[in-house]
Amino acid sequence: MIDIHPEQARTLAAIVAHGSFEAAARHLLVTASAVSQRVRALEVAVGRPVLKRTRPVELTASGHAVVRFARQLDMLSADLAEELQPGARPASVRLTLVINSDSLHTWALPGLASVAGKVQLEILREDQDYSLELLRSGAAAAAITTTAKAAPGCSSRRLGVMRYLPVCTPDFAARWFSGGATADTLAVAPVIVYDRKDDLQDRYLRGVSRKTLQPPRHFVPAAHEFGEAIRWGMGWGLLPEIEVSDELKRRTMVSLDPAARVDVPLHWQQWRHGSAALEEVAAAVLAAARLLR
The missing domain is CATH 3.40.190.10 (Periplasmic binding protein-like II)
Known part of the structure:
Protein backbone atom coordinates (compact mmCIF):
# COMPACT_ATOMS: atom_id res chain seq x y z
CA MET A 1 0.00 0.00 0.00
CA ILE A 2 1.29 3.46 -0.96
CA ASP A 3 1.32 5.86 1.97
CA ILE A 4 1.01 9.46 0.74
CA HIS A 5 1.55 12.12 3.38
CA PRO A 6 -0.95 15.00 2.99
CA GLU A 7 1.84 17.56 3.49
CA GLN A 8 3.75 16.12 0.52
CA ALA A 9 0.67 15.98 -1.69
CA ARG A 10 -0.27 19.57 -0.85
CA THR A 11 3.30 20.65 -1.59
CA LEU A 12 3.07 19.17 -5.08
CA ALA A 13 -0.27 20.89 -5.61
CA ALA A 14 1.32 24.20 -4.52
CA ILE A 15 4.17 23.73 -7.02
CA VAL A 16 1.66 23.25 -9.83
CA ALA A 17 -0.54 26.15 -8.70
CA HIS A 18 2.34 28.61 -8.35
CA GLY A 19 4.59 27.39 -11.18
CA SER A 20 7.87 26.64 -9.45
CA PHE A 21 9.54 25.20 -6.33
CA GLU A 22 10.51 28.70 -5.18
CA ALA A 23 7.01 30.15 -5.57
CA ALA A 24 5.52 27.15 -3.77
CA ALA A 25 8.00 27.64 -0.93
CA ARG A 26 6.94 31.27 -0.53
CA HIS A 27 3.28 30.24 -0.48
CA LEU A 28 3.88 27.47 2.06
CA LEU A 29 6.21 29.65 4.18
CA VAL A 30 9.03 27.09 3.99
CA THR A 31 12.39 26.99 2.23
CA ALA A 32 12.84 25.81 -1.36
CA SER A 33 15.03 23.05 0.06
CA ALA A 34 12.12 21.82 2.20
CA VAL A 35 9.88 21.74 -0.88
CA SER A 36 12.49 19.68 -2.77
CA GLN A 37 12.81 17.25 0.14
CA ARG A 38 9.04 16.76 0.28
CA VAL A 39 8.87 16.06 -3.46
CA ARG A 40 11.75 13.56 -3.25
CA ALA A 41 10.06 11.79 -0.33
CA LEU A 42 6.81 11.74 -2.29
CA GLU A 43 8.49 10.18 -5.32
CA VAL A 44 10.05 7.52 -3.07
CA ALA A 45 6.61 6.72 -1.66
CA VAL A 46 4.98 6.62 -5.10
CA GLY A 47 7.89 4.74 -6.66
CA ARG A 48 8.10 6.94 -9.74
CA PRO A 49 8.53 10.62 -10.73
CA VAL A 50 5.59 12.90 -10.05
CA LEU A 51 6.76 15.86 -12.12
CA LYS A 52 9.12 16.89 -14.89
CA ARG A 53 11.52 19.54 -13.67
CA THR A 54 10.94 21.98 -16.51
CA ARG A 55 9.90 25.63 -16.44
CA PRO A 56 7.05 25.68 -15.74
CA VAL A 57 7.00 22.24 -14.13
CA GLU A 58 4.90 19.52 -15.74
CA LEU A 59 3.17 16.72 -13.88
CA THR A 60 3.52 13.07 -14.80
CA ALA A 61 0.45 10.82 -14.79
CA SER A 62 1.28 9.87 -11.20
CA GLY A 63 1.67 13.54 -10.31
CA HIS A 64 -1.80 14.31 -11.66
CA ALA A 65 -3.25 11.61 -9.40
CA VAL A 66 -1.42 13.01 -6.35
CA VAL A 67 -2.59 16.57 -7.04
CA ARG A 68 -6.16 15.33 -7.42
CA PHE A 69 -5.77 13.55 -4.05
CA ALA A 70 -4.48 16.77 -2.44
CA ARG A 71 -7.41 18.80 -3.66
CA GLN A 72 -9.92 16.15 -2.67
CA LEU A 73 -8.32 16.09 0.77
CA ASP A 74 -8.79 19.85 1.05
CA MET A 75 -12.48 19.49 0.21
CA LEU A 76 -12.95 16.72 2.77
CA SER A 77 -11.13 18.84 5.36
CA ALA A 78 -13.56 21.67 4.65
CA ASP A 79 -16.47 19.25 5.12
CA LEU A 80 -15.05 18.24 8.49
CA ALA A 81 -14.63 21.87 9.51
CA GLU A 82 -18.26 22.52 8.62
CA GLU A 83 -19.38 19.55 10.70
CA LEU A 84 -17.30 20.61 13.68
CA GLN A 85 -17.99 24.34 13.27
CA PRO A 86 -21.28 24.87 11.42
CA GLY A 87 -21.22 28.00 9.28
CA ALA A 88 -17.48 27.91 8.65
CA ARG A 89 -17.71 26.30 5.22
CA PRO A 90 -18.72 29.31 3.07
CA ALA A 91 -15.39 31.00 3.81
CA SER A 92 -13.26 27.92 3.22
CA VAL A 93 -14.57 25.71 0.40
CA ARG A 94 -13.23 26.55 -3.06
CA LEU A 95 -14.21 24.56 -6.13
CA THR A 96 -12.80 24.86 -9.64
CA LEU A 97 -15.17 23.91 -12.46
CA VAL A 98 -14.67 23.71 -16.22
CA ILE A 99 -17.67 24.94 -18.20
CA ASN A 100 -17.96 25.78 -21.88
CA SER A 101 -18.97 29.30 -22.90
CA ASP A 102 -22.35 28.43 -24.40
CA SER A 103 -23.47 26.58 -21.28
CA LEU A 104 -22.40 29.51 -19.12
CA HIS A 105 -24.13 31.95 -21.44
CA THR A 106 -27.45 30.12 -21.64
CA TRP A 107 -28.35 27.74 -18.80
CA ALA A 108 -25.58 26.91 -16.29
CA LEU A 109 -25.07 30.20 -14.48
CA PRO A 110 -28.51 30.38 -12.78
CA GLY A 111 -27.88 26.94 -11.29
CA LEU A 112 -24.47 27.94 -9.99
CA ALA A 113 -25.92 31.14 -8.55
CA SER A 114 -28.15 29.05 -6.30
CA VAL A 115 -25.09 27.64 -4.48
CA ALA A 116 -22.86 30.73 -4.64
CA GLY A 117 -23.53 31.54 -1.01
CA LYS A 118 -22.21 28.17 0.14
CA VAL A 119 -19.02 27.71 -1.93
CA GLN A 120 -16.44 29.86 -3.67
CA LEU A 121 -16.33 29.01 -7.36
CA GLU A 122 -13.56 29.41 -9.91
CA ILE A 123 -14.93 28.76 -13.38
CA LEU A 124 -12.48 27.86 -16.13
CA ARG A 125 -13.92 28.44 -19.58
CA GLU A 126 -13.03 25.71 -22.03
CA ASP A 127 -14.66 24.02 -25.01
CA GLN A 128 -16.66 20.96 -23.99
CA ASP A 129 -14.52 18.77 -26.26
CA TYR A 130 -11.34 19.74 -24.38
CA SER A 131 -12.50 20.25 -20.79
CA LEU A 132 -11.80 16.70 -19.62
CA GLU A 133 -8.03 17.22 -19.61
CA LEU A 134 -8.32 19.84 -16.88
CA LEU A 135 -10.32 17.35 -14.81
CA ARG A 136 -7.79 14.54 -15.36
CA SER A 137 -4.93 16.83 -14.39
CA GLY A 138 -6.51 17.75 -11.07
CA ALA A 139 -6.86 21.40 -12.07
CA ALA A 140 -10.64 21.18 -11.69
CA ALA A 141 -13.01 19.16 -9.51
CA ALA A 142 -15.74 18.89 -12.15
CA ALA A 143 -16.32 19.61 -15.81
CA ILE A 144 -19.01 19.76 -18.45
CA THR A 145 -17.80 17.55 -21.28
CA THR A 146 -19.00 15.70 -24.38
CA THR A 147 -17.37 12.49 -23.11
CA ALA A 148 -19.74 10.05 -21.43
CA LYS A 149 -17.08 7.60 -20.23
CA ALA A 150 -15.88 8.58 -16.78
CA ALA A 151 -12.27 9.71 -16.48
CA PRO A 152 -10.07 7.83 -13.97
CA GLY A 153 -11.17 8.63 -10.43
CA CYS A 154 -14.34 10.37 -11.65
CA SER A 155 -18.05 9.75 -12.04
CA SER A 156 -20.11 10.77 -15.07
CA ARG A 157 -23.74 11.87 -15.32
CA ARG A 158 -25.69 12.83 -18.43
CA LEU A 159 -26.90 16.43 -18.56
CA GLY A 160 -28.75 16.40 -21.87
CA VAL A 161 -28.27 17.57 -25.43
CA VAL A 264 -23.97 18.13 -28.77
CA PRO A 265 -24.47 15.71 -25.83
CA LEU A 266 -23.25 17.07 -22.52
CA HIS A 267 -22.11 15.19 -19.41
CA TRP A 268 -21.14 16.26 -15.91
CA GLN A 269 -17.96 14.58 -14.70
CA GLN A 270 -16.60 15.11 -11.20
CA TRP A 271 -14.14 13.55 -8.81
CA ARG A 272 -15.62 10.36 -7.40
CA HIS A 273 -14.24 11.12 -3.95
CA GLY A 274 -15.48 14.66 -3.68
CA SER A 275 -17.26 16.44 -0.87
CA ALA A 276 -20.66 17.59 0.28
CA ALA A 277 -20.00 20.96 -1.37
CA LEU A 278 -19.19 19.34 -4.70
CA GLU A 279 -22.39 17.28 -4.53
CA GLU A 280 -24.40 20.45 -3.88
CA VAL A 281 -22.88 22.08 -6.94
CA ALA A 282 -23.54 18.95 -9.02
CA ALA A 283 -27.20 18.89 -7.94
CA ALA A 284 -27.58 22.57 -8.88
CA VAL A 285 -26.03 22.02 -12.33
CA LEU A 286 -28.17 18.93 -12.99
CA ALA A 287 -31.30 20.87 -12.03
CA ALA A 288 -30.38 23.75 -14.34
CA ALA A 289 -29.69 21.31 -17.17
CA ARG A 290 -33.39 20.44 -17.36
CA LEU A 291 -33.57 23.20 -19.98
CA LEU A 292 -31.57 20.95 -22.31
CA ARG A 293 -33.12 18.35 -24.56
Whole structure:
Protein backbone atom coordinates (compact mmCIF):
# COMPACT_ATOMS: atom_id res chain seq x y z
CA MET A 1 0.00 0.00 0.00
CA ILE A 2 1.29 3.46 -0.96
CA ASP A 3 1.32 5.86 1.97
CA ILE A 4 1.01 9.46 0.74
CA HIS A 5 1.55 12.12 3.38
CA PRO A 6 -0.95 15.00 2.99
CA GLU A 7 1.84 17.56 3.49
CA GLN A 8 3.75 16.12 0.52
CA ALA A 9 0.67 15.98 -1.69
CA ARG A 10 -0.27 19.57 -0.85
CA THR A 11 3.30 20.65 -1.59
CA LEU A 12 3.07 19.17 -5.08
CA ALA A 13 -0.27 20.89 -5.61
CA ALA A 14 1.32 24.20 -4.52
CA ILE A 15 4.17 23.73 -7.02
CA VAL A 16 1.66 23.25 -9.83
CA ALA A 17 -0.54 26.15 -8.70
CA HIS A 18 2.34 28.61 -8.35
CA GLY A 19 4.59 27.39 -11.18
CA SER A 20 7.87 26.64 -9.45
CA PHE A 21 9.54 25.20 -6.33
CA GLU A 22 10.51 28.70 -5.18
CA ALA A 23 7.01 30.15 -5.57
CA ALA A 24 5.52 27.15 -3.77
CA ALA A 25 8.00 27.64 -0.93
CA ARG A 26 6.94 31.27 -0.53
CA HIS A 27 3.28 30.24 -0.48
CA LEU A 28 3.88 27.47 2.06
CA LEU A 29 6.21 29.65 4.18
CA VAL A 30 9.03 27.09 3.99
CA THR A 31 12.39 26.99 2.23
CA ALA A 32 12.84 25.81 -1.36
CA SER A 33 15.03 23.05 0.06
CA ALA A 34 12.12 21.82 2.20
CA VAL A 35 9.88 21.74 -0.88
CA SER A 36 12.49 19.68 -2.77
CA GLN A 37 12.81 17.25 0.14
CA ARG A 38 9.04 16.76 0.28
CA VAL A 39 8.87 16.06 -3.46
CA ARG A 40 11.75 13.56 -3.25
CA ALA A 41 10.06 11.79 -0.33
CA LEU A 42 6.81 11.74 -2.29
CA GLU A 43 8.49 10.18 -5.32
CA VAL A 44 10.05 7.52 -3.07
CA ALA A 45 6.61 6.72 -1.66
CA VAL A 46 4.98 6.62 -5.10
CA GLY A 47 7.89 4.74 -6.66
CA ARG A 48 8.10 6.94 -9.74
CA PRO A 49 8.53 10.62 -10.73
CA VAL A 50 5.59 12.90 -10.05
CA LEU A 51 6.76 15.86 -12.12
CA LYS A 52 9.12 16.89 -14.89
CA ARG A 53 11.52 19.54 -13.67
CA THR A 54 10.94 21.98 -16.51
CA ARG A 55 9.90 25.63 -16.44
CA PRO A 56 7.05 25.68 -15.74
CA VAL A 57 7.00 22.24 -14.13
CA GLU A 58 4.90 19.52 -15.74
CA LEU A 59 3.17 16.72 -13.88
CA THR A 60 3.52 13.07 -14.80
CA ALA A 61 0.45 10.82 -14.79
CA SER A 62 1.28 9.87 -11.20
CA GLY A 63 1.67 13.54 -10.31
CA HIS A 64 -1.80 14.31 -11.66
CA ALA A 65 -3.25 11.61 -9.40
CA VAL A 66 -1.42 13.01 -6.35
CA VAL A 67 -2.59 16.57 -7.04
CA ARG A 68 -6.16 15.33 -7.42
CA PHE A 69 -5.77 13.55 -4.05
CA ALA A 70 -4.48 16.77 -2.44
CA ARG A 71 -7.41 18.80 -3.66
CA GLN A 72 -9.92 16.15 -2.67
CA LEU A 73 -8.32 16.09 0.77
CA ASP A 74 -8.79 19.85 1.05
CA MET A 75 -12.48 19.49 0.21
CA LEU A 76 -12.95 16.72 2.77
CA SER A 77 -11.13 18.84 5.36
CA ALA A 78 -13.56 21.67 4.65
CA ASP A 79 -16.47 19.25 5.12
CA LEU A 80 -15.05 18.24 8.49
CA ALA A 81 -14.63 21.87 9.51
CA GLU A 82 -18.26 22.52 8.62
CA GLU A 83 -19.38 19.55 10.70
CA LEU A 84 -17.30 20.61 13.68
CA GLN A 85 -17.99 24.34 13.27
CA PRO A 86 -21.28 24.87 11.42
CA GLY A 87 -21.22 28.00 9.28
CA ALA A 88 -17.48 27.91 8.65
CA ARG A 89 -17.71 26.30 5.22
CA PRO A 90 -18.72 29.31 3.07
CA ALA A 91 -15.39 31.00 3.81
CA SER A 92 -13.26 27.92 3.22
CA VAL A 93 -14.57 25.71 0.40
CA ARG A 94 -13.23 26.55 -3.06
CA LEU A 95 -14.21 24.56 -6.13
CA THR A 96 -12.80 24.86 -9.64
CA LEU A 97 -15.17 23.91 -12.46
CA VAL A 98 -14.67 23.71 -16.22
CA ILE A 99 -17.67 24.94 -18.20
CA ASN A 100 -17.96 25.78 -21.88
CA SER A 101 -18.97 29.30 -22.90
CA ASP A 102 -22.35 28.43 -24.40
CA SER A 103 -23.47 26.58 -21.28
CA LEU A 104 -22.40 29.51 -19.12
CA HIS A 105 -24.13 31.95 -21.44
CA THR A 106 -27.45 30.12 -21.64
CA TRP A 107 -28.35 27.74 -18.80
CA ALA A 108 -25.58 26.91 -16.29
CA LEU A 109 -25.07 30.20 -14.48
CA PRO A 110 -28.51 30.38 -12.78
CA GLY A 111 -27.88 26.94 -11.29
CA LEU A 112 -24.47 27.94 -9.99
CA ALA A 113 -25.92 31.14 -8.55
CA SER A 114 -28.15 29.05 -6.30
CA VAL A 115 -25.09 27.64 -4.48
CA ALA A 116 -22.86 30.73 -4.64
CA GLY A 117 -23.53 31.54 -1.01
CA LYS A 118 -22.21 28.17 0.14
CA VAL A 119 -19.02 27.71 -1.93
CA GLN A 120 -16.44 29.86 -3.67
CA LEU A 121 -16.33 29.01 -7.36
CA GLU A 122 -13.56 29.41 -9.91
CA ILE A 123 -14.93 28.76 -13.38
CA LEU A 124 -12.48 27.86 -16.13
CA ARG A 125 -13.92 28.44 -19.58
CA GLU A 126 -13.03 25.71 -22.03
CA ASP A 127 -14.66 24.02 -25.01
CA GLN A 128 -16.66 20.96 -23.99
CA ASP A 129 -14.52 18.77 -26.26
CA TYR A 130 -11.34 19.74 -24.38
CA SER A 131 -12.50 20.25 -20.79
CA LEU A 132 -11.80 16.70 -19.62
CA GLU A 133 -8.03 17.22 -19.61
CA LEU A 134 -8.32 19.84 -16.88
CA LEU A 135 -10.32 17.35 -14.81
CA ARG A 136 -7.79 14.54 -15.36
CA SER A 137 -4.93 16.83 -14.39
CA GLY A 138 -6.51 17.75 -11.07
CA ALA A 139 -6.86 21.40 -12.07
CA ALA A 140 -10.64 21.18 -11.69
CA ALA A 141 -13.01 19.16 -9.51
CA ALA A 142 -15.74 18.89 -12.15
CA ALA A 143 -16.32 19.61 -15.81
CA ILE A 144 -19.01 19.76 -18.45
CA THR A 145 -17.80 17.55 -21.28
CA THR A 146 -19.00 15.70 -24.38
CA THR A 147 -17.37 12.49 -23.11
CA ALA A 148 -19.74 10.05 -21.43
CA LYS A 149 -17.08 7.60 -20.23
CA ALA A 150 -15.88 8.58 -16.78
CA ALA A 151 -12.27 9.71 -16.48
CA PRO A 152 -10.07 7.83 -13.97
CA GLY A 153 -11.17 8.63 -10.43
CA CYS A 154 -14.34 10.37 -11.65
CA SER A 155 -18.05 9.75 -12.04
CA SER A 156 -20.11 10.77 -15.07
CA ARG A 157 -23.74 11.87 -15.32
CA ARG A 158 -25.69 12.83 -18.43
CA LEU A 159 -26.90 16.43 -18.56
CA GLY A 160 -28.75 16.40 -21.87
CA VAL A 161 -28.27 17.57 -25.43
CA MET A 162 -27.45 21.11 -26.48
CA ARG A 163 -28.96 21.71 -29.89
CA TYR A 164 -27.36 24.25 -32.22
CA LEU A 165 -29.06 25.83 -35.23
CA PRO A 166 -27.37 27.48 -38.25
CA VAL A 167 -28.73 31.04 -38.27
CA CYS A 168 -28.21 34.50 -39.70
CA THR A 169 -30.10 37.77 -40.10
CA PRO A 170 -32.82 38.08 -42.76
CA ASP A 171 -30.71 40.64 -44.65
CA PHE A 172 -27.70 38.33 -44.64
CA ALA A 173 -29.87 35.47 -45.90
CA ALA A 174 -31.28 37.64 -48.70
CA ARG A 175 -27.76 38.64 -49.76
CA TRP A 176 -26.00 35.27 -49.59
CA PHE A 177 -28.70 32.58 -49.59
CA SER A 178 -31.45 33.85 -51.88
CA GLY A 179 -31.36 30.47 -53.65
CA GLY A 180 -30.93 28.48 -50.44
CA ALA A 181 -28.02 27.37 -48.29
CA THR A 182 -26.28 25.08 -50.76
CA ALA A 183 -22.72 23.82 -50.92
CA ASP A 184 -21.96 26.54 -53.49
CA THR A 185 -23.39 29.42 -51.45
CA LEU A 186 -21.95 28.16 -48.15
CA ALA A 187 -18.51 27.99 -49.75
CA VAL A 188 -18.46 31.78 -50.20
CA ALA A 189 -20.72 33.19 -47.45
CA PRO A 190 -18.77 34.50 -44.42
CA VAL A 191 -19.10 32.37 -41.29
CA ILE A 192 -18.55 33.23 -37.61
CA VAL A 193 -16.36 30.78 -35.68
CA TYR A 194 -15.72 30.93 -31.94
CA ASP A 195 -12.02 30.01 -32.06
CA ARG A 196 -9.73 27.54 -33.77
CA LYS A 197 -10.96 24.70 -31.54
CA ASP A 198 -14.56 25.34 -32.60
CA ASP A 199 -15.71 22.58 -34.96
CA LEU A 200 -19.48 23.20 -34.88
CA GLN A 201 -19.74 25.19 -38.08
CA ASP A 202 -17.58 22.66 -39.92
CA ARG A 203 -19.77 19.81 -38.64
CA TYR A 204 -22.75 21.51 -40.26
CA LEU A 205 -20.81 22.15 -43.47
CA ARG A 206 -19.76 18.49 -43.67
CA GLY A 207 -23.43 17.55 -43.51
CA VAL A 208 -24.18 19.79 -46.49
CA SER A 209 -21.28 18.81 -48.75
CA ARG A 210 -19.00 15.82 -49.06
CA LYS A 211 -16.14 18.09 -50.08
CA THR A 212 -14.39 20.36 -47.59
CA LEU A 213 -15.78 23.87 -47.68
CA GLN A 214 -13.55 26.79 -46.70
CA PRO A 215 -15.69 29.94 -46.56
CA PRO A 216 -14.32 33.26 -45.25
CA ARG A 217 -14.16 33.12 -41.43
CA HIS A 218 -14.41 35.64 -38.63
CA PHE A 219 -13.15 34.39 -35.24
CA VAL A 220 -15.05 35.85 -32.27
CA PRO A 221 -14.01 34.07 -29.03
CA ALA A 222 -16.75 35.14 -26.58
CA ALA A 223 -20.28 33.72 -26.35
CA HIS A 224 -22.14 37.04 -26.20
CA GLU A 225 -20.04 38.72 -28.86
CA PHE A 226 -20.23 35.63 -31.08
CA GLY A 227 -24.02 35.96 -31.18
CA GLU A 228 -23.78 39.73 -31.63
CA ALA A 229 -21.49 39.28 -34.64
CA ILE A 230 -24.21 37.18 -36.28
CA ARG A 231 -26.90 39.72 -35.30
CA TRP A 232 -24.81 42.51 -36.85
CA GLY A 233 -24.71 40.60 -40.12
CA MET A 234 -21.01 39.76 -40.11
CA GLY A 235 -21.76 36.16 -41.05
CA TRP A 236 -23.81 33.07 -40.25
CA GLY A 237 -23.08 30.68 -37.41
CA LEU A 238 -24.49 28.05 -35.09
CA LEU A 239 -26.20 29.27 -31.92
CA PRO A 240 -27.91 27.28 -29.16
CA GLU A 241 -31.60 26.73 -29.84
CA ILE A 242 -32.46 27.89 -26.32
CA GLU A 243 -30.76 31.21 -27.11
CA VAL A 244 -32.35 31.98 -30.48
CA SER A 245 -35.79 30.33 -30.36
CA ASP A 246 -37.61 33.63 -29.64
CA GLU A 247 -35.65 35.47 -32.33
CA LEU A 248 -36.59 32.82 -34.86
CA LYS A 249 -40.24 33.24 -33.93
CA ARG A 250 -39.97 37.02 -34.34
CA ARG A 251 -38.05 36.56 -37.61
CA THR A 252 -35.24 38.82 -36.42
CA MET A 253 -33.09 35.74 -37.04
CA VAL A 254 -33.65 33.05 -39.66
CA SER A 255 -32.41 29.49 -40.02
CA LEU A 256 -30.31 28.55 -43.03
CA ASP A 257 -32.26 25.30 -43.16
CA PRO A 258 -35.20 24.66 -40.76
CA ALA A 259 -34.38 20.93 -40.75
CA ALA A 260 -30.68 21.42 -39.99
CA ARG A 261 -29.20 21.08 -36.51
CA VAL A 262 -26.06 19.96 -34.72
CA ASP A 263 -26.68 18.16 -31.44
CA VAL A 264 -23.97 18.13 -28.77
CA PRO A 265 -24.47 15.71 -25.83
CA LEU A 266 -23.25 17.07 -22.52
CA HIS A 267 -22.11 15.19 -19.41
CA TRP A 268 -21.14 16.26 -15.91
CA GLN A 269 -17.96 14.58 -14.70
CA GLN A 270 -16.60 15.11 -11.20
CA TRP A 271 -14.14 13.55 -8.81
CA ARG A 272 -15.62 10.36 -7.40
CA HIS A 273 -14.24 11.12 -3.95
CA GLY A 274 -15.48 14.66 -3.68
CA SER A 275 -17.26 16.44 -0.87
CA ALA A 276 -20.66 17.59 0.28
CA ALA A 277 -20.00 20.96 -1.37
CA LEU A 278 -19.19 19.34 -4.70
CA GLU A 279 -22.39 17.28 -4.53
CA GLU A 280 -24.40 20.45 -3.88
CA VAL A 281 -22.88 22.08 -6.94
CA ALA A 282 -23.54 18.95 -9.02
CA ALA A 283 -27.20 18.89 -7.94
CA ALA A 284 -27.58 22.57 -8.88
CA VAL A 285 -26.03 22.02 -12.33
CA LEU A 286 -28.17 18.93 -12.99
CA ALA A 287 -31.30 20.87 -12.03
CA ALA A 288 -30.38 23.75 -14.34
CA ALA A 289 -29.69 21.31 -17.17
CA ARG A 290 -33.39 20.44 -17.36
CA LEU A 291 -33.57 23.20 -19.98
CA LEU A 292 -31.57 20.95 -22.31
CA ARG A 293 -33.12 18.35 -24.56
